Amino acid sequence: MKSWKLKEKVVLVVLYRMKEIFEYYLNKCNQAMIHEDKLSFEFGNYFIEYTFTFNNIDNEDELLEDDYFSYNRINNIQEIDRLLTFDIEFQTYNIIGYEYLGWREDSEEGRSITYEMFCFIERLKKFNDSILNYDVTTEFGDPMCHDEGNYQFKIEINDNYFLNNEFAKSIIDIIKTLEISIPDFYTVFFRKKININDNKIVSVLSTNTKVRRLGYFKIMSNFFNENKKFPASIINKKFEDYCSEYKNELEDNSFKKGLIIKTKSGVSAKPYIDTALDINLLSKVNNVFNVGKSFKVYQNLKNKYSNSNNIFELTDFDKVYFLECILKNDFFYFSNLLELFFLNRKTTYLILVKKYQAQLILRLEDYKRQNIYDNRKVLKNIDVILKRINNWEKAEVYLEHIIMPRINWMLDFDLLTSINNEFILTEKGLKLFKHLCVWNDINTDKIISSDSFIDRFMIHTFDDCYKCNHGENLIDRKIIIEKIYYYIDSSFDLFKTLAPNRVTASQAANYTKYKLYLDDNIKVGYQFILGELSEKEQDKFVFKYQEQYQDGYIQRKK
8 A cells, every 4th residue: 555655656756746747838838739649849849859659558449549649739838737637658759850841942041950950969068868769760750642842850858858848948958049041052951842862872982090181182182293103013112212201391281180100001091092093193004003084183283282381280171172072982980980079079089989880870770771672783782881880899990990081171171170178160160061061961861972962062161161151152143154165274284184186074173163162152053064065055165975985075066
């Protein structure tokens, strides 16, 4: 009898505290509703939702047909009291933010559901272990009705916080103060519902912990300017010897890790050569190393735009060029590390090591669910990388080769700062993460390959992150097109091919993209330039795309 009374008292206390939180939400919300097994509180574009089940009820379906459980708008706490008289058990506690996709065509600006979700999570991190799961999905209503769907995030809260008043107040505070604006250049993609191609290939770099300083790739450009090609048998030792004269510059640099030292075999330089090959700075044909197509563009521009007091300090041109290379070839590892930095604003290397492998596995599992009906090539690629990460032995040791290079690249890019062994995202890093979230929202899907997004938005993204310019070009479109033709024409003298009157399209377009930005402050994407060259009305050039090379060529019209 005593035990039963104690249990009854506990139940009453729980009900009282639940009622207290429900009343708080009711007083703050726009409207509240009970429908079937859900109690929800609506705050504009956000919901706080509880799901519940009935205990000891045989006719639950019949009970739910009662008007009380059918789109019942709640006006006062007494109506919630009735719900609490039933023998119910609350199952989940969710925060939901949504965007009805049918509204996009009339919206004046885009909205980043993904970034909003991460902002909620980051601000709720002060409540330990409060977040169970989070995801972004598109939910559809009645399949018999035309419904463009709700694009929404859902954050599931740990049941330890069901009765936490401070937690409830924090949610309301976030809803009230969350203000997120999306750069103007994305608006047309939201309004016109333009999906951007994602080939769904997971891109990762196999790196060595040694590869920490991007400045060595600037040195590599000089190295190949002096000698156009190197046999594989000697390149490591030759580059190692060449780098020795820059040792003092690295010691004077803000970040000093990643030094290439002299060895008998060239083993110290080899990780940098391997990474340069993987990010397509170099090509290797018949065991001979040459400069890659994109690196030739960099070489032609570096004398004017890559000069710094210390070669290990990156100029704006260095940053936009190498950031593009890394995002294209290492989007999966790089973006997931950026996410962890966002969610853990002050974090250490040891904390990252504990979380990073699980983060990668979780994301790959998401990719598999998202693409379950896609072609087998996509799923096979995901499975191969998932198996590799799951099989990491002594992950804490292996992860040094993954995490440390990328941390240092982020330091070089000024995306991170380091204070007393803690890493903190800079304003530039926060902005870059926001842009990657927006890319997901344009497609209403988790993007796997960033290539097509980079081809459209790289210059705009960089300009917003580093120059705080998030608007469109103010120059007349006709002038922009004329300048595109001028720089394309100039590229014929810089990137000669074996065929006369012909230039490789990727080199000409990328050269033009950088010249427009660096000389004229005009932001256009690589894809925009190719699009203009494809216009039938233009009478200056012939552009042919060759699928087998994932590239093409441009000819002057005679």
